[in-house]
Each structure stands twice: as C-alpha cells, then as structure tokens.
Amino acid sequence: MSQSIRVVLVDDDPLVRAGLGMILGGAPDIEVVGEAADGVEAVTVVAAAQPDVVLMDLRMPGRDGLEATRQVVAAQASSARLSPTRVIVLTTFDTDDMVVGALRAGASGFLLKDTPPPRIVAAIRSVAAGEPILSPTVTAQLIASVTSGGSDRSVAARSALDSLTERERDVAVAIGRGWSNAEIAAELYLGIPTVKTHVSRLLTKLGAENRVQIALIVHDAGRG
Incomplete structure (x- = not known):
C-alpha cells in the first residue's frame, strides 16, 4: 500500500494500548491515529479518525467490543468510503466466547493478546489489504467451541x-x-x-x- 495504514487501538488497559503503540510504531507503513478505552469511545474515535484497521478488545466496561464492532461495521456499510474500516478483535481465546459473535458482526479476524509483535504487524497489513485473518487450526477450534446448538x-x-x-x-x-x-x-x-x-x-x-x-x-x- 502506498499510504500508511491508519490504525485505532481500543483497549481499557492503557498499558496494553501503550504496548501496541510501541509495536506498531516500529512499522514504517503503519500509523496509530487514535485510541479508545471502551466501546462508546471507540465508535466516536473511529468515526472521527476513519482508520483502515481497528484493534478491538472485547471485554471492556460499559459498551463491550462486540457491540462496538457491530456499530463500526454497520457504519461502514452505509459509508461512501472506498476502503472500509476493518476490525480485528483482541482476545485471550481460552476464556472469551464473545469472539464468534464479533466475527458474525463483521470483524475481519482475531488476534490473541500474546501474539508475537511481527505477527501483529503482518495481520494488520493483511486485513488492511482485504485478507481476513484465518488460521486453519485456531479458527476451526474457535468455531467448534462456540457454535454448538442453534x-x-x-x-x-x-x-x-x-x-x-x-x-x-x-x-x-x-x-x-x-x-x-x-x-x-x-x-x-x-x-x-x-x-x-x-x-x-x-x-x-x-x-x-x-x-x-x-x-x-x-x-x-x-x-x-
């Protein structure tokens, strides 16, 4: 991509946001253009910053990342932007059953919070280019664990x-x-x-x- 990939960080833990900011700050083609500490603030920041990618924590006080993802994706559906904002959810996976809800809401994939920095950068580049993050083993395990019934x-x-x-x-x-x-x-x-x-x-x-x-x-x- 010729222009920088614009990213918004959403997490209620300021240390997590700071860590992600440091990781992404080392990538010459990625620019952090906003931060939010909860889902309500996330929707506002995304609307103002119009980023390419949002890294969205799921478990936050107030409006959680699941509802914020729904609102961000819904807003993009009615937007005239040629390049829509795409959401990557952040999760601990082992305990977070909300991930599948975020995927159904239109998120483009997910990252574990302990993902190595180079993979986080690569994932952002992939999603910004329109390629959702799909790990054959982890995705299959995730889906199988939370889609029984229905x-x-x-x-x-x-x-x-x-x-x-x-x-x-x-x-x-x-x-x-x-x-x-x-x-x-x-x-x-x-x-x-x-x-x-x-x-x-x-x-x-x-x-x-x-x-x-x-x-x-x-x-x-x-x-x-």
Whole structure:
C-alpha cells in the first residue's frame, strides 16, 4: 500500500494500548491515529479518525467490543468510503466466547493478546489489504467451541449451501478449513483468478461480509 495504514487501538488497559503503540510504531507503513478505552469511545474515535484497521478488545466496561464492532461495521456499510474500516478483535481465546459473535458482526479476524509483535504487524497489513485473518487450526477450534446448538441457524446454513453450485460449495468448504486462495486453487485444480471469482460470488450469495463469515456458515451447516 502506498499510504500508511491508519490504525485505532481500543483497549481499557492503557498499558496494553501503550504496548501496541510501541509495536506498531516500529512499522514504517503503519500509523496509530487514535485510541479508545471502551466501546462508546471507540465508535466516536473511529468515526472521527476513519482508520483502515481497528484493534478491538472485547471485554471492556460499559459498551463491550462486540457491540462496538457491530456499530463500526454497520457504519461502514452505509459509508461512501472506498476502503472500509476493518476490525480485528483482541482476545485471550481460552476464556472469551464473545469472539464468534464479533466475527458474525463483521470483524475481519482475531488476534490473541500474546501474539508475537511481527505477527501483529503482518495481520494488520493483511486485513488492511482485504485478507481476513484465518488460521486453519485456531479458527476451526474457535468455531467448534462456540457454535454448538442453534438448530435454526444450522438449517439456514445448510439451505444457503444448497443454493450454491457444486464448485462453489467446494470453495466454501475449503474456506471453512482456513485455506488460502492459492491452496484452494491447488487442491481444486483451478486458477487463482477463478478462485477469487468464486469467493466474490460466495460473498454475494451467502450475504457474507468476509471469508470468516463464509467459514462460520460452513461450520453451522456441519460441513467444516
């Protein structure tokens, strides 16, 4: 990207924000343009700063990160910006069942709070470029741990997958496994441009905001 990636940090712990600021300050292509200590402040700061990426803590007093993520994503849906603000949720994972709610709300992925600094920087660059963070093992474990039950959602997900062509279902299932476009292309003997076309069609047909939400639908349908 030719311009700096603009980032807003949201966490109720000032030490966490300071640490993230130091990490990102060492990246020449990333600029921290705002901070917030809770969900209410986050929505206001994001609206004013118009960042490319928000690092959003989930567990905060007052309005939590889940509701703030919903509001940020909803605001982007009605915005005329060509490059929308994307949200990465911050979590401890082992205890935070709110992550899947954030993904359903439109977050582009998640980071563990103990993620090594180089991976945090890489994740921000990926999400800013429109590539959600999908780790095959961690995503599958996360989804499996918090999406049990919900029969109505399962029926809806199976119906959605049934509306796809066979090849589109193959691509959707591969996304559910956390595969990259290159991995899908190699496994299904397709060109990468063809895979990208299928992904775009899936987003439209499934009413999904990103690949993470496609993966959630696949897992709800029992196909992951």
